[in-house]
Amino acid sequence: MNYFLGLFVSGLTRGSIYALLALGYTMVYGIIELINFAHGEIYMIGAFTALILASVLSIAGLDALSILVIASLVAMIYSAAYGYTMEKIAYKPVRHSQRLSALISAIGMSLFLQNYVRLAQTSNFLPFPALIPRFTFLDLLPFRASSAQFVIFVTTAVVMILLTFLIKFTRIGKSMRAASQDKTMAMLLGVNVNRVISVTFLIGSATAALGGVLISSFTGQINFFIGFMAGIKAFVAAVLGGIGSIPGAVLGSFVLGWTESFGAGYISSDYEDVFAFAILVLILIFKPSGLLGRPENKKV
């Protein structure tokens, strides 16, 4: 039973990180129907920003928790700026061209950012400090759950609640939903669709960066390539849940996280990635629109 609960917790942790990333994929797809292949790189850049900041702040003598909070916030802002700029230079100019142009532009952006970080930093793995303090109350649980796992899950839950509130009740949230359903009509009502798209990139990039910082603090190391696999997995999660749907992305992320951790725990950890893609293939065969996707894939 405790083994099961341990796997459950580890699946929850993975799922949380996937969810923070999958949100960006699904929101961007919901509005401009683009698979932003460079999204994983934003997550990676978030992790690097936090690493650099953490090094500086720890020399300055701050405690781990303050470092975590400051580094996360700065990483989110910095990555959001990257996401914003990326949209302006790589996607906006090709928005009215064929779909393929935007997709190629996204792949190019992804390769560019990976190699840029590799050259600017290093291609080796760098140790990432454990910024999440130890909570002793977790020792009382009958199964293993680290403080990092606890923080990751709680943070993700808070982000999801805030985002749901934003999308559902605020003015910008309504304009995002409107633009995802009919951009021209939204414009005819006075919505500045360019701004809506920018805000979508800002939000998606900030949550991705938060995921990057948290997971790095858990795994303890980063390099320029961490965004690649995480990006693909989160993309699988978004498709699993129904690309374009926010609740779908969250559900898909947890389903994927548990599939991976139970598969690895009860069958074999060698096949971890196989489970992820097997479940993707299954969903594409039996429910192409994803778990919560709308039939014609419309959205948010």
Next chain:
Amino acid sequence: MLELKMVNTFYGSIQALKDVSISVTKGEIITLIGANGAGKTTTLMSVSGIVRPASGSILFEDRDLNDLEPDQIVAAGVSHVPEGRRIFPYLTVQENLDLGAYLRRDSAGVRKDLEYVFELFPILSQRRHQAGGTLSGGEQQMLAISRSLMARPRLLLLDEPSLGLAPLIVQQIFEILVQINRQNGTTIFLVEQNAYMALRVAHRGYVMENGSIVLTDDTRVLLENEQVKEAYLGV
């Protein structure tokens, strides 16, 4: 109030509007009629800034709309009910209406206008929390008009509000358009294929063929015009 002067609009190499000039005076209802593909929708889309003319000017209260973005055109007082209604299917009726008032900051005025559109179309008030996509065609048209009214426009552009609706509903919607025009002084630019109904409610009319205006006059005159009778009234 609105003045199109020698407007030419292209889609790639296809010329959809050829030297179109239309003027709309404050407070009137004008109608633009014409066959399928004549360029009526393109005319309205050019006014709203969704498609951009290659040449010519579109003046609205002395501002050239060609220099404004679509959201600035709405802010200037122009609201467009597009062809096919384009209700946001997954937003509720209330949310669709909220978006109509997207640029407004006077929440008291918005509340008053909400009451006003519910008075015009009581059915919408009953459907308030229902998804827009679940409404009937007639209800969607009522919602589309109401949504645009929520912007409190001075000029209302309507593209084929009668499309696909039963004659009784069409009658009802046209009566309400006249009422909106009379009560609020809202200027209306009505595009229609249902020429008979349009010519009955409007003060002046324009007839468009293949992207050009071929005829314009008071609607009373147009209703008696042999050419119009034959081509559009099926007499």
